[in-house]
Amino acid sequence: MKISKALDTFFLYCVVIIILITAYFAEKVSSENRVDSTVEDEISLTGARLSDELYGSVRKTGEWRRFGSTSSQFEFVIKNLGSEAITNWRLYLEVPEDTTIDSSWNIELSKDSRNNLLLFTPQNANITIKPGDNLEFGAVVRSKKTIDPSVLHIIGYKAAGRNNIIKNLILFMILVWLVAFVGYLVTRFNLRNYRERQKNDVRIILQSMNTFISFIDAKDPYTRGHSRRVAMYAAEIAKRMELSEDEVQNIYYGGLLHDAGKISIPDAVLNKPGKLTDEERKTIQSHTVAGGKMLKQLSSIKGIREIALYHHERYDGKGYPEGLKGDKIPIYARIVGVADSYDAMSSNRVYRRHLNKDEIIEEIQQGSGTQFDPDIVKYMVDMINDGYVNVVKMETAENEDGTNDIHIHEEDLPGVYMGF
Structure with a gap:
């Protein structure tokens, strides 16, 4: 597709210069015979x-x-x-x-x-x-x-004397074409190098994220693949909301690292099978603040810190850590919050079995306007009904030997990301 667009642009330049040269000689012959x-x-x-x-x-x-x-x-x-x-x-x-x-x-x-x-x-x-x-x-x-x-x-x-105005105008247009064509070639060359640098940057980012994800999943084995699934759900919601490609990409990365703060939670609390005490619940809730601090320096990815910090805020203002309400919650965090809740409901946890499809839809719709942004809920429900969530689960399912490749690779990125 990209090659086709480049060829189309090149042919367009060729057609324009042919038209200009033809016009120049046509004017020349016409003026000489007029x-x-x-x-x-x-x-x-x-x-x-x-x-x-x-x-x-x-x-x-x-x-x-x-x-x-x-x-x-x-x-x-x-x-x-x-x-x-x-x-x-x-x-x-x-x-x-x-x-x-x-x-x-x-x-x-x-x-x-x-x-x-x-x-x-x-x-x-x-x-x-x-x-x-x-x-x-x-x-x-x-x-x-x-x-x-x-x-x-x-x-x-x-x-009749030549119409120098028309002739000079055509020559000026040819000069403009020449400048534009040289600029096009330089831009294509620079863009190619830029995309190569982007790919290298993506590799570095993914390597760093895979390290984080490995630590997170090592702390909470019951949620292996959770970060990857949340990232895919959140990115799909963003695409269906028609956000820009850069925003979809940032949300995807934010989904991968939304639970980075769990690294700071003691294993005994994080994996406790029974009911948590108030103190233990506050400890687990602190993973949002811890994640925000960890990702504060990762400013090259817009919104990633806010996702980690605010993905447990509620639309009605009863969430944590700051009790933000409605549109005060960053849009990236609202999207990841819905995706995170869906994956929690559809996955087995140490304290309960997963819910079925109808139960999940009922829970999400009941939380519309209270726990979740109602404008985002409808996209999540559509993804459940049209089977997109099942495709994600198949792609992140465990292998026959019980292992699960949780690492993110370049081919896992949606097609709009980074020009891939």
Whole structure:
């Protein structure tokens, strides 16, 4: 999918530059062939200035007599002194009636219908005499009379000047494209390196979390896999609530370490099968404060400390450790609190067996608005009804030998996390 998006973007850049280049050359051809007026003028070949825009000269470079006729070789130069190009032009030269054409170069010659003019036509009907340019051509003609060219008659068109605004705009857009394309390539390169660094960071984070989880589960063997399940439930709730990918990721990590404070609880209290005394209950409840202190320095993962500290707060304000109420409880902690309670109800504990599906749904719905945020409860109930919780339990189930791989691996992370 990501490769496809990259290719789509690359092809889009290619299409844009093709369009811009095509537009540039289309404007170039169009401007060169656009006419705005006709030209019909006399061009003196004797040095006289009959026109302010066109100037001509002629040299006789050869002459020889044969069979009573004289062949003369002429070389002509036409100069465009104006500010506009002359295109699709024709030149006429008055000559004796018996004149014939022997040869020519850089131009084509023919007699016109009156038989008393030579019609000079370019080899390419669209030859343009640009401003400041010279047109050079020559011919050998034969006549019994003396040929002395003095004036050329020109008929053609003035090419409209190029629209420099459009041309410059296209060139500017090409420059913008170039800057954007180079920026795109640099961004792709940097993003690739950034993702590699992210993956390395994830590996370090997971290694640290696996160490914590191993300590926690070693303290409370009856809840092996509990942290992983809570993290998966909480992340799924966050996704269904349409939180951002970063928030889903943070909630997942927070779910993994929400019970980190249990490391500080004595084994005799944590695993006591009978009823707890008030003092023992306060000791167990202190795991939230202990967890908050442990994770205080883990500031790179937003909200992870608040999850450990407040996941046992109640929506009605009767929870611990601070008795926060309603929206005063951080949203991450409210989500993990629901996920944590569900896993506690659906798991066997040292003091009771797990509840069945209907009992759990009833308990959760009864706690909606008192123990739990009602906006979160509905997502948890949906996950129970649609079977998502069963998939999580299967993935975290014990192996045939009774062991359970509680360690979190990169492939365990939901697809939205860290670009995986």
